[in-house]
Amino acid sequence: MNDTKGPTLIDARGMGGIIAIDGFDYQLWDCLARIPSWVSNPVFEQLIFEGLEDHEAKFFSPHSPHRAVLDRYQAKASTLQPAGVKEVFENFQTYDEAHPSTARVHTLVMPSLPATLSWFTSDKNRVRKARPFYAPFNTITAANEDGLRSTIVSTYPGPLGEFVADTVEVHERNMPDLANAMATFTTQFNIVFPQLDVSSRKVEAAFDALAKLVRNSVGAPIGRAILIETLETAIGTSLPLPMAFPLNVRSDRNEQDEASLEIDASGFSGGDAGYPAPPVWTTDLLTPLSATSQWLRRHDVVRIAPRGSYRLTTAFALGWSFRSAIGFEIDIPTRDSLWPTDDRPVEGSLPDWSIRPATRLHGGRLQIAIGVIRDPTATLVASTEIPEDAIMSLHLPSAMMSAKASQASVGHIKHKIDQAVSSLRPVGIDMYFVGPAAFAVALGHRWNAFPPTQLHEFVANKYSPTAILD
Numbered sequence: 001m002n003d004t005k006g007p008t009l010i011d012a013r014g015m016g017g018i019i020a021i022d023g024f025d026y027q028l029w030d031c032l033a034r035i036p037s038w039v040s041n042p043v044f045e046q047l048i049f050e051g052l053e054d055h056e057a058k059f060f061s062p063h064s065p066h067r068a069v070l071d072r073y074q075a076k077a078s079t080l081q082p083a084g085v086k087e088v089f090e091n092f093q094t095y096d097e098a099h100p101s102t103a104r105v106h107t108l109v110m111p112s113l114p115a116t117l118s119w120f121t122s123d124k125n126r127v128r129k130a131r132p133f134y135a136p137f138n139t140i141t142a143a144n145e146d147g148l149r150s151t152i153v154s155t156y157p158g159p160l161g162e163f164v165a166d167t168v169e170v171h172e173r174n175m176p177d178l179a180n181a182m183a184t185f186t187t188q189f190n191i192v193f194p195q196l197d198v199s200s201r202k203v204e205a206a207f208d209a210l211a212k213l214v215r216n217s218v219g220a221p222i223g224r225a226i227l228i229e230t231l232e233t234a235i236g237t238s239l240p241l242p243m244a245f246p247l248n249v250r251s252d253r254n255e256q257d258e259a260s261l262e263i264d265a266s267g268f269s270g271g272d273a274g275y276p277a278p279p280v281w282t283t284d285l286l287t288p289l290s291a292t293s294q295w296l297r298r299h300d301v302v303r304i305a306p307r308g309s310y311r312l313t314t315a316f317a318l319g320w321s322f323r324s325a326i327g328f329e330i331d332i333p334t335r336d337s338l339w340p341t342d343d344r345p346v347e348g349s350l351p352d353w354s355i356r357p358a359t360r361l362h363g364g365r366l367q368i369a370i371g372v373i374r375d376p377t378a379t380l381v382a383s384t385e386i387p388e389d390a391i392m393s394l395h396l397p398s399a400m401m402s403a404k405a406s407q408a409s410v411g412h413i414k415h416k417i418d419q420a421v422s423s424l425r426p427v428g429i430d431m432y433f434v435g436p437a438a439f440a441v442a443l444g445h446r447w448n449a450f451p452p453t454q455l456h457e458f459v460a461n462k463y464s465p466t467a468i469l470d
Helices: 012-023 025-040 082-098 119-134 138-155 159-167 178-192 200-215 224-235 278-298 312-321 377-383 403-424 437-445
Strands: 044-049 055-060 068-075 103-110 168-172 221-223 245-250 261-264 303-308 329-333 338-340 354-356 365-372 391-396 428-434 453-459 462-469
Touching: 025 044, 025 055, 025 068, 025 178, 025 200, 025 224, 044 224, 068 082, 082 103, 082 159, 082 168, 103 159, 119 138, 119 168, 138 159, 159 168, 178 200, 200 224, 221 224, 261 278, 278 312, 278 462, 312 428, 312 437, 312 453, 312 462, 329 437, 338 403, 365 377, 365 403, 377 391, 377 462, 391 403, 403 437
Parallel strands: 068 103, 103 168, 245 261, 245 303, 303 329, 365 391, 365 428, 428 453
Antiparallel strands: 044 055, 044 221, 055 068, 329 338, 354 391, 453 462
């Protein structure tokens, strides 16, 4: 007898899909229509058809306690009445209470919502589409979100309404027969891969091949690689997937990017809230970055392409987390171009750096001030008790102009710091950096075999400690 408190694969609900599968193609068709979008998402790992839900997709998630999250779908071939919709939402909530922090979203799929609930998808879509436009205006964004939440909670009072507002979606998808299902899949394929010139016959072959694969794998995981292989074999060409792994570093100024793996650095954006204490940088930023690095190495990914906006500490930590010593290369974005970390310098690439060594340690630690255009040394001396002769100063009075200049500068700086560490033998390093974030990424990428390094940000006319690289 199964007496567990939550849904399992062998209780009555878990077995329901297996029993009904032969006559329930709608579930399969909805699953197939989502596969192009899933395989284009770099953090998608696997799908399962008829697991704990009609179909579920698993994604790597560095900020999740499980390092993975599920998108769960329940597909109904006919329109439910309001009471039936509520029952599905309650089942979603039961799962979520039994298995917290495992599902990112629960989605009910059916041809249409009943008339009294037609506002649900239209209101959610309206708020969602407007988010990027209103992102800089916190009060407008909050008002939109609060208005939507209030409507949902008034329809489903109490904890159910809060859960639905946070975690539930409804997709209206009308597929009464195979022809409509094929058309839906073709539309989704062309939306996801618009650059491919593939005949409708080949897209239909891809639909058939995926349908066979999924039907033969009921209740078992299907990985991203086999889905891509199945699609590419059917269409006769490679999918246009990125060569460098896309990684979006989200600050408090930019929106989510579903085409990238997301690192949530919004809490490390400074501003009126300031910066958190060093332990928070470790748990909420460095640990997810480390988990991402390990996950990418397991998948043999060696090149990343970061995007987004981020402060200097986050930039340095990003480069350090994907440093050259553990096998990564980075396509560092700048305003005008990319700075690949494997764009090796040539003779004449090194800009004219001014370097003044430290003659002693301060508190047993090496103090390093690096500045591009502006030299932070004078500000550091004025705002701290660190004597000037205990500061190793490295200053470039002009702008950094190219990837080669960046890489030559990183090699030069690292060599000089190596010499200082060997000579003074500090127990740790305090780093004070002023310059472009791209150069901070490049410097962090080569920051290896040094003592534990405390990074700093300049806030309210003083330097505050941020992340510790150890």
